[in-house]
Amino acid sequence: MGLLRSRPVRNAAARVEEQDSDHVIVFVRQQRPGFMKWPPLSWIVPYKRERRAILDKVGTLLWRMCNGERTVEDLVDAFRSRYGLTFHESRAAVMGYLKLLTERGVIAIATQEES
Amino acid sequence: MKTFIWRQYRFELPDDWEMLQFSRNPESGRCAFADRRQFRFELNWRTVPGTPDFERVLRDYQSRLEEDGMEGVSRLEFPKWHGVRGMQGRRLTTRHGRFFAENQSLVEVVFIWPKDWDKALERRILDSFQFQPSQDGFVRWCAFGMDLRASHTHQLWETNAQPTSTTLRFTAQKGYREQRFARFAMPEEWLATTPGQWLHTQLPKGYRIDQETRHERNGHDIFSLKGLRFPPRVSDLFRGRRAIKASAWICPETKRLYSLVLVSTGRVVDLESRMSLRCCEHMEVSP
Numbered sequence: 397m398g399l400l401r402s403r404p405v406r407n408a409a410a411r412v413e414e415q416d417s418d419h420v421i422v423f424v425r426q427q428r429p430g431f432m433k434w435p436p437l438s439w440i441v442p443y444k445r446e447r448r449a450i451l452d453k454v455g456t457l458l459w460r461m462c463n464g465e466r467t468v469e470d471l472v473d474a475f476r477s478r479y480g481l482t483f484h485e486s487r488a489a490v491m492g493y494l495k496l497l498t499e500r501g502v503i504a505i506a507t508q509e510e511s
Numbered sequence: 512m513k514t515f516i517w518r519q520y521r522f523e524l525p526d527d528w529e530m531l532q533f534s535r536n537p538e539s540g541r542c543a544f545a546d547r548r549q550f551r552f553e554l555n556w557r558t559v560p561g562t563p564d565f566e567r568v569l570r571d572y573q574s575r576l577e578e579d580g581m582e583g584v585s586r587l588e589f590p591k592w593h594g595v596r597g598m599q600g601r602r603l604t605t606r607h608g609r610f611f612a613e614n615q616s617l618v619e620v621v622f623i624w625p626k627d628w629d630k631a632l633e634r635r636i637l638d639s640f641q642f643q644p645s646q647d648g649f650v651r652w653c654a655f656g657m658d659l660r661a662s663h664t665h666q667l668w669e670t671n672a673q674p675t676s677t678t679l680r681f682t683a684q685k686g687y688r689e690q691r692f693a694r695f696a697m698p699e700e701w702l703a704t705t706p707g708q709w710l711h712t713q714l715p716k717g718y719r720i721d722q723e724t725r726h727e728r729n730g731h732d733i734f735s736l737k738g739l740r741f742p743p744r745v746s747d748l749f750r751g752r753r754a755i756k757a758s759a760w761i762c763p764e765t766k767r768l769y770s771l772v773l774v775s776t777g778r779v780v781d782l783e784s785r786m787s788l789r790c791c792e793h794m795e796v797s798p
Contacts, residue, residue: 488674
């Protein structure tokens with residue numbers, strides 16, 4: 397239940413490129429690990445300052461809704477009514493997307509202590 | 512309330528209780544249903560040699576529940592059902608058993624009441640519970656938003672229930688004949704072709720499609736195709752050459768993509784073509 401009450405929020409440090417109204421690309425800054433900062437590894441191993449996450453239409457919709465105000469349950473309900481899904485279908489789909497977006501650093505999830 | 516029929520057990524549950532766990536085994540199995548917060552209802556079945564002695568079964572059951580730490584265990588009686596109630600932590604659980612002579616099975620249903628005990632709802636669900644006999648050689652199943660009729664000669668072989676797609680596959684003659692029913696959500700997000708073109712990707716390999724049709728009925732645009740096993744195999748000489756019939760459509764009411772596929776042999780293809788899938792109250796499709 398705790399996860400349903402948590403609030404996903406977009407990574408404020410990420411750079412966003414709008415492709416069109418349905419698709420965005422999110423560039424997430426990444427830090428070079430300490431052991432790769434110095435030669436000779438820093439000469440050999442290529443390093444990118446940003447990691448790119450290309451979101452599809454559904455991912456973009458979800459990313460736009462992650463404003464830190466809406467809870468995961470709100471997102472599940474919004475998806476449910478938009479696509480005519482049952483609650484558990486919508487929950488599984490939204491959780492799957494949130495997991496992917498979190499792993500890629502596109503969003504973070506603020507959890508709330510159980511009262 | 513919505514109707515569920517699983518393994519010929521028919522019952523009604525509140526609209527927001529969804530089936531999250533299921534068993535295919537006809538001898539012994541379990542289905543569990545949850546609302547958005549937690550599991551609320553469980554169905555267990557087991558084939559038994561004859562009518563059980565409920566008095567003894569309940570006595571043993573009561574003492575086992577007490578051993579497991581359930582408090583306040585007492586008997587419950589509903590028409591046709593024998594039950595017990597008890598507190599597990601702060602939750603009330605009620606359990607009811609019944610013998611079905613039609614398929615010689617013992618059924619147990621479990622209700623979990625996290626807040627108040629809604630006796631009227633419990634009574635309504637128990638009253639709705641019945642054995643659904645096969646009709647005209649077909650068995651009805653209602654689950655995962657599908658209302659379907661599969662041949663009684665076929666066994667449920669595979670159930671693939673994903674968050675937004677469900678496929679039920681029934682087979683006979685060790686998979687030589689097959690009836691497949693599927694339902695997919697959000698087609699507007701992933702279906703880039705017509706349901707007719709998509710249907711080709713769902714067919715088993717080795718069939719030559721001889722006929723493709725498209726017709727409109729009750730606001731549903733239905734794509735159908737027919738074909739034959741090609742080239743024929745030696746096994747077709749003994750068991751009959753296999754034919755395939757399939758249909759796919761998007762229901763404008765539920766906004767889902769449905770498909771049904773029949774693989775059958777010459778002698779029974781017409782009979783088995785009466786399998787059907789209902790997407791909404793206005794439309795029932797046979798391949």
